[in-house]
Amino acid sequence: MSDRSQLIETGKPFQFDTERDAEFERLVQRYPTRESMILPALWLTQEQEGWISAEAIAYIADRIGTFASKVYECATFYTMYNLQPKGKYHICVCRTLSCYLLGKQEIVDYLDTEIGIKPGEISADGKFSLEEVECLGHCGTAPVVQVNGEFHENMNVEKIKELLATLK
Amino acid sequence: MQVKILSARFDIEDAHKIEVAKEHGAYATLDKVFSMEPAEVIEEVKNSGLRGRGGAGFPTGLKWSFLPKGIDKPVYLAVNSDESEPATFKDRYILVRDPHMLIEGIIICCYAIRSNHAYIYIRGEYTTQVKALQAAIDEAYAAGYLGNTVDGKDYAVDITVHRGAGAYVCGEETALLESIEGKKGQPRSKPPFPAVEGLYGCPTIINNVQSIASLPFIITNGADAYKAYGTEKSPGTHLFGISGLVEKPGMYELPLGLPILEVIEKVAGGVKGGKKLKGVIPGGSSTPVLTPEEAKTVTLDYESMAEHKTMFGSGGIVVLDEDVDVVKLVKNLIDFYHHESCGQCTPCREGLGWMLKIVKKILSGNGTIDDVNLLRELCDNIEMKTVCVLSAACTMPVRAFLDKFRHEFEAYVQ
Numbered sequence: 001m002s003d004r005s006q007l008i009e010t011g012k013p014f015q016f017d018t019e020r021d022a023e024f025e026r027l028v029q030r031y032p033t034r035e036s037m038i039l040p041a042l043w044l045t046q047e048q049e050g051w052i053s054a055e056a057i058a059y060i061a062d063r064i065g066t067f068a069s070k071v072y073e074c075a076t077f078y079t080m081y082n083l084q085p086k087g088k089y090h091i092c093v094c095r096t097l098s099c100y101l102l103g104k105q106e107i108v109d110y111l112d113t114e115i116g117i118k119p120g121e122i123s124a125d126g127k128f129s130l131e132e133v134e135c136l137g138h139c140g141t142a143p144v145v146q147v148n149g150e151f152h153e154n155m156n157v158e159k160i161k162e163l164l165a166t167l168k
Numbered sequence: 169m170q171v172k173i174l175s176a177r178f179d180i181e182d183a184h185k186i187e188v189a190k191e192h193g194a195y196a197t198l199d200k201v202f203s204m205e206p207a208e209v210i211e212e213v214k215n216s217g218l219r220g221r222g223g224a225g226f227p228t229g230l231k232w233s234f235l236p237k238g239i240d241k242p243v244y245l246a247v248n249s250d251e252s253e254p255a256t257f258k259d260r261y262i263l264v265r266d267p268h269m270l271i272e273g274i275i276i277c278c279y280a281i282r283s284n285h286a287y288i289y290i291r292g293e294y295t296t297q298v299k300a301l302q303a304a305i306d307e308a309y310a311a312g313y314l315g316n317t318v319d320g321k322d323y324a325v326d327i328t329v330h331r332g333a334g335a336y337v338c339g340e341e342t343a344l345l346e347s348i349e350g351k352k353g354q355p356r357s358k359p360p361f362p363a364v365e366g367l368y369g370c371p372t373i374i375n376n377v378q379s380i381a382s383l384p385f386i387i388t389n390g391a392d393a394y395k396a397y398g399t400e401k402s403p404g405t406h407l408f409g410i411s412g413l414v415e416k417p418g419m420y421e422l423p424l425g426l427p428i429l430e431v432i433e434k435v436a437g438g439v440k441g442g443k444k445l446k447g448v449i450p451g452g453s454s455t456p457v458l459t460p461e462e463a464k465t466v467t468l469d470y471e472s473m474a475e476h477k478t479m480f481g482s483g484g485i486v487v488l489d490e491d492v493d494v495v496k497l498v499k500n501l502i503d504f505y506h507h508e509s510c511g512q513c514t515p516c517r518e519g520l521g522w523m524l525k526i527v528k529k530i531l532s533g534n535g536t537i538d539d540v541n542l543l544r545e546l547c548d549n550i551e552m553k554t555v556c557v558l559s560a561a562c563t564m565p566v567r568a569f570l571d572k573f574r575h576e577f578e579a580y581v582q
């Protein structure tokens with residue numbers, strides 16, 4: 001697993017773009033406490049930047065009016081928050097029960113031989129990153145792969161090959 | 169065997185859109201709901217015998233009646249759409265194919281429990297699903313079914329979608345509340361129970377998506393119509409997910425009470441490739457496995473599962489064929505729970521880690537019979553000694569595999 005305790009400083013200030021700014025203001029109305037915005041604000045940051053930097057954590061804390069440690073705590077606890085940049089195509093392979101039974105390992109092995117990355121790694125050209133994740137709730141069409149959030153079901157080596165060819 | 173109660177609109181084209189859903193009956197029951205007293209709605213749900221579809225099977229109407237009376241704090245509804253238990257894949261069909269059934273159910277529940285705000289907690293991985301759900305909620309606001317008045321009635325219901333971010337434990341109801349409050353998903357000690365002190369310290373009801381989505385049918389057609397399906401003690405229908413080594417895996421709506429082997433055979437086409445059955449995980453990864461011999465007498469309802477010392481769980485049935493290596497499967501399971509432990513209780517955080525080490529040692533060929541015994545002993549020492557039942561969700565299935573397939577573990581240490 002990647003290190004989930006270290007934050008990376010970019011050296012540049014962070015702030016929401018206009019669209020995220022508006023979305024933050026809309027969402028904050030939906031909760032009786034501002035701290036409830038920690039998870040949504042982390043999502044907005046990740047949508048905007050692809051990952052969450054040390055500056056972003058400080059910005060979110062400031063924006064919400066809470067301690068940076070509280071934002072940090074959530075950013076490190078919840079594994080979907082990227083604390084470092086991922087590949088242009090972030091590939092998640094389900095490793096759990098039904099996907100395991102139906103051959104997820106072949107897919108992981110194929111990605112290793114084909115792209116040369118193991119779970120937790122990012123390819124040298126920054127194009128692909130790979131992660132093994134837990135049950136994705138699509139067990140009836142196992143094995144399941146998610147690429148940048150998009151689901152691909154009933155996967156096998158042949159289909160992952162075809163999929164990779166479409167990822168430019 | 170299949171029925172269409174919850175899935176009635178699943179195959180209708182564009183049923184996720186409000187106009188199409190309305191043509192097929194969505195929101196039609198609201199007039200009736202608002203003509204009833206909240207207590208009458210609760211009574212009807214109690215009479216229907218509906219039990220929570222999130223895994224624990226607690227009677228839904230009874231849960232609602234635990235709300236304290238006559239307090240002036242707001243009441244919240246939290247809808248559990250975390251769907252993270254391995255082998256469970258049912259709620260997402262509701263989110264994508266018939267989200268208005270869920271929204272209508274939320275309105276019914278909110279009215280019954282005197283709540284004006286529901287939070288839907290949806291797992292972060294459900295990217296397309298969250299978009300579909302939010303689009304439907306936006307439609308419902310625009311059509312006047314949500315907001316300060318619902319369908320022209322003097323009753324306010326707001327729905328807010330809250331996204332998780334990859335933590336199985338947030339499916340546990342109090343971890344879910346912590347997560348909405350902007351904290352790590354660490355379960356709370358109970359009591360106080362959420363019905364008394366839940367979200368933001370206010371009385372809160374937590375229900376699974378499928379439980380809530382069952383309400384429009386129950387209120388429209390009455391408790392008796394619902395009880396016409398299923399068994400006397402386990403009435404109604406369920407969206408079962410059948411996966412693993414089976415010919416036709418998929419989500420099937422079935423009445424409760426059907427023989428599990430018949431369902432695997434007739435609905436799901438039997439074991440994949442005509443192989444022999446080794447075992448069945450009956451209700452999600454945390455439910456104890458059944459041997460083929462045991463499965464012969466098991467029916468898909470809460471009572472039969474309990475009689476066979478397993479659980480109905482979330483209706484996620486996993487078929488294991490003769491070639492499955494039970495020890496490797498157990499390692500896969502322990503890996504999952506260990507990874508998902510929230511870390512606040514030592515027996516869970518450390519114990520599951522030890523279990524993982526031991527099973528790895530057994531698999532490596534360097535284990536001894538003492539390791540197998542120690543693994544078994546750890547199950548008993550961890551279970552029920554923690555804040556939440558995630559640790560038991562690991563030890564229960566592991567114990568069952570150890571007890572029922574001990575020879576496979578022994579084969580590795582000989």
Ligand SMILES: Cc1cc2nc3c(=O)[nH]c(=O)nc-3n(C[C@H](O)[C@H](O)[C@H](O)COP(=O)(O)O)c2cc1C
Pocket residue numbers: 219220221222223224225226228248249250251252253336337338339340341342374375376377379380556557558561
């Ligand atoms: C570790 C753990 C994970 C759980 N995950 C879920 C889940 O993903 N979805 C769900 O509805 N219930 C889940 N539950 C059960 C909930 O705590 C709770 O019982 C349920 O949401 C109540 O709704 P119901 O009464 O309608 O079933 C989980 C429980 C535990 C202990």
Ligand code: SF4
Pocket residue numbers: 337354355508509510511512513514516517554555556557558559
């Ligand atoms: S049992 Fe495990 S998941 Fe549950 S509260 Fe304790 S450490 Fe957290």
Ligand code: FES
Pocket residue numbers: 094095096097098099100134135136137138139142143144254255256
């Ligand atoms: S086990 Fe892979 S999606 Fe459920």
